[in-house]
Amino acid sequence: MSPSLLRAGSAVVLAFVALTAPIAPVAHADEVPPVTVTVNARAALATVPETGIGVNHAIWDTALGSDQTADLLKAAGVKLLRYPGGSYSDIYHWATHTAPGGYVAPNTDFDTFMSGVRRTGAQPMVTANYGTGTAEEAAGWVREANVVKGYGVKLWEIGNENYGNGHYGTAWEADDHADKSPAEYARQVVAYADAMKAVDPTIKIGAVLTTPANWPDALVGEGDAGSWNKVVLAGAGSKIDFVILHWYPGALDRTGHVADLIQLTRRQIAAYAGPGSERIGIAMTEFNTGSSSNGTNTQPGALAAADSYATLLANGVFTVDWWNTRNGIGAVKEVEGHTDYGDFGLLSSGSCTSDGSVCEPALNTPFAPYYALQMTSRFARPGDQFVKAASDQPAVAAHAARRPNGDLAVMLINTSSATSYPVTLGYAGFSPAAGAPTVLTHTNGATEITSTTAGSATAQTLPPLSLTTIILRPSGTQTGLPAAPGQPSATDVTDTAATISWPASPGQASLKYEVHRQVGTNTEQLGETTGTSFTVHNLRQGTGYTVNVIARDGAGRTSWASPPLTFTTGTPASSSCTVKLTDQTDWGSGYVGSIEVTNNGAPLSGWTLDFAWPRPWQSLGSGWGATWTENGSKVKVVNDPASPTLATGATATVGYVGNYSGPNVLPAVFTLNGITCTTTG
Template sequence: MPRTLLRAASAIVLTLAALNIPAAHAQDAAPVEVTVNTRAALAAVPETGIGTNHAIWDTHLGSDQTADLLKEAGVKLLRYPGGSYSDIYHWADHTAPGGYVAPNTDFDTYMAGVRRTGAKAMVTANYGTGTAEEAAAWVRYANVTKGYGVKYWEIGNENYGNGHYGAAWEADDHPDKSPAEYARHVVAYADAMKAVDPTIKIGAVLTTPANWPDAIVAEGDAGSWNQVVLSAAGSKIDFVVLHWYPGALDRTGHVPDMVQLAREQIARYAGPGAERIGIAMTEFNTGSSSNGTNTQPGALAAADAYATLLANGVFTIDWWNVRNGIGAVTEVEGHTDYGDFGLLSSAACTSDGSVCEPALNTPFAPYYALQMVSRFARPGDQFVRAAADQPAVSAHAARRPNGELAVMLINTSRDTSYAAALDYEGYTPAAGAPTVLTHTNGATAITTETAGTPAGRLLPPLSLTTIVLRPAAPPAGPGAPGQPTATAVTDTTATITWPRATPGARPVAKYEIHRQHGAVTEQLGETGGTSFTAANLRPGTRYTVNVIARDSGGGLSWSSPPLTFTTKAPATSSCTAKLTVQSDWASGYVGSIEITNIGAPVNGWTLNFAWPRAWQSLGSGWSATWTQNGQDVKAVSEPGNGALGTGATTTIGFVGNYTGPNVLPSVFTFNGRVCGTG
């Protein structure tokens, strides 16, 4: 049974001392219950997780002060030469025709900064105006001549923005600007570059799910950009590249579906061995100048997004960028926001000189967000589920190899302090004061103290708080089971198999299989072997599970890495409902549903389904009477198509709108019966 700490609201007044909360704050808000579940494991923290972009127009790119500040922030990857400049940049003579190249920004200077920072390099080869031979020569210079050991190489930058879909911002000299042409060149680049150094990793540009032009099929193309590129070049690449500028501060909830849809596309189109292909977010910024680009709201959104992307297995998230320059100047939460997408001030002024940024290299608020994430979740740690019952508070947690547990809490409220009461599932913290790291609105550093108890903490308005807890006892259980896999997935069952755990001081007695429900887990079963068939599953449902080893003395291992799979529609049914997307414009689509009655004849029917996500809605429909109630959608037959004999088919259609990743409905009921998909 879970341990519950401070469940009742009435307990707050009685436990203020234990929570390290001054009594004056007791009336600010109801307590926030935070659940941290170490049985519900997510991705491990990668070595390259915290990244940022360097750009060749930044005169201070190679300065020691820049490198030292980035190192202090915990930056582990630096991308070069900078966004769309990548497709006009020629590394050998350090030129970018049509753009500005600052002095002291050449490749060797960049690499000196990379080494001083203690980071890895991510280099974008010129696709737009370059050649495979030029890229291969760059690999030779970097890794053979200079011995830099640059591992990660992208082929081009946002190449879908070359005019093929209408909008054109990316340089592209190829007469054919289709995804098929890009994919053909990715193959040629990969072959030429790996012939020089077969150890490098090649990345291809994809569109980000639910972001333009994702899912659009242009005239003459065999599919969307992602489908065509992955189908043609999937066997040659090692990772895919996404960019994300959500334009708002409340879009972190899109991340799990965004990443999952990208993985599903990779698995569907990239061919055998597609599981080796990683996901890199080589440009990210909140992109919300009206709500705080370089002030605290933007920083809180950045920390939330970085932690969520990493927990979902993205191996690097690279902030755009180190310095960017002044934009629209506003006042946000009591502080000047310069509309600057950089981490550090460039000391720029508005065109009329009326407003200037602070001194060069002054960190903006997002700098401290990256620094907090790097101190919260370190390479080799494992993210575990955490959740808060207050929408204004986000919770993240990571378990460390030494048994420590770090919990990061983000209070986005502008004026409310919250008393957070923490409940730990599968973990017992040591008594005594934990280490607490805090960053508040307008602060110019992260403060560190040893104070309070593991039971909870006061979260100031607009704040980042990380609590680092020690275990009550040293870890003594077996090693974690390996990566599970799912086979024989049906509508109601799935066989889950995993590599055996390494025993600790005592032999492994059994394995437990846990399903994640947010920050709560449900044990699906246990076994003494390394395979388990889960039953009584729901059709068309996405499941995420972990496996935990328990030894003969009751000691528990860490959770295995997560496994996500989706059950199917019923193999046999008295009806089928087949959904086909006829066209998609990256914010809506035309869907066609072909309904077949396999059972007894009917005279009138109702088809029901539910939108998987709250950001989906019904725009219009035809060949039925359509209604929506919450996320539930109902289509009722019309007089002309209500009579369906055994084996008869009818087709209905609708327009579906979406403002986030478009997870398609997969479960349809026909007069109350769950249908197959045909």
């Protein structure tokens, strides 16, 4: 979105009222109970990708091509740079280095950008002009980049936020196509992909999707066969290599939405993109906490940034790209004792308010989120494997990553303004060496990350508003361990069972394989086998499971955990009742649901349907066709007194308005008079 020159990438304009509270006295560690942090190295998540830490560049940024910019980004661990900048992508013509209707700064052309990419040590991601460009123009850019210049640009997006072209009633993205539907975008993505890959078959093509629970996700435009994502994936799924999400949560406490946000996107890809859709990756090519009320470039925003980067990458996103390298001054306020300039950039642009009364610090001065990216890159390096970590204190977030040499890194985020928390750490599947570990720390207002040797593997103290990374050595030798099994898969998934299969660990025979289920930060061993598949029984209906496989040799030495597998059980294949839930109309924060209840058993003289909301941000707005009651997450639907009977083979239809403020995972398990029904799509 382009609400202003200096915010070319945002999809939603967010307005906030600044609430500034006095700074409370710091509560010292000996005055508060310790926080318990649990790390489980057996509960593996995604592997850290090479391109994980990304940042956006924009052609209206006069300092885009400077060596100082590249050196600062390199020092922050940035591994991907996106160009030419948000909504400008859909008005930018690379061959002439022009953007009609927008400002193009000197020294921001493609060659200058690529020079900075190489100096940074990053990979480029280029957004081809969909809005006012053509497939032929994009193919010409691929030829210039990879054939003529030999830049080897592998990642190419087709357009920016093209759902913002007016098709859903709001327009910020340029789009000269007469047909602005998702079907036309899908057709053009196919044309772009064919033309661009004809020049260089090795490139990867990305298509724009809407982000779950963010406008206009789930809306169905006039004449469309479904939502933007459904139509785009169905029409272009066979031609793309990754999908593109943008996320401006507008608050600092939204990481709890990430797992569902990514899982719902994967479900859409699997449902609509056709055979082989598992190859399609997910890129978060614009991200910012977007919280003007809580501070964008001061420490609260930095803490949220580190938490979000780690959470998104642990859930398998292959790049998270901060909006923006430099952005410009916005609403100025005091946040946690420091001036917040309302700037969405990592680095200062040195700009001033319109009346000149307040100016940012000197050009390229790092803001607090810069240090968040730097800390994240030092905590989780490419090739490391995220593992489960959690805290029992809501003000403290925990992340962990295991390194190929056997080290373990733990990042702890204290969001409290006033409390210095003592932390007790416990480990499963990892034994830390004795002695004080290396501790990296960034505190409120600090202009660098400090490194010390302090505390122990099991006890640390977190200053208020701080980022802390602890780097631990293992107690034993790491040589001779079995190699980790490959990516597991699930087949024959029913309501109570699933068969898990995996590629064997390379290089060793006579291994046993343990299958572990993740339960919070704990793991539960479901079984073991000398083969490469295992059928798990006694599973709960309509429940999501995440499992890892670990290899164990005859000496009892164990491998790293395999990559995670997530699957969801269904409901009984046959039952005395069948339920069909349909999301009939959705507006991004609520929907009209229709439930059809069919009685497959004996006639009922009265009936009660029970279900529960899967997530705490869901609730009942209203209901009709029966008597609806809600108690916490539980919903009860009782037959209308005027129509108490439900004959054999008869269907009762009821409806409701469901409200949500996060990814909308629909209820999947229903019981009729206490009997679990078969749920159909």
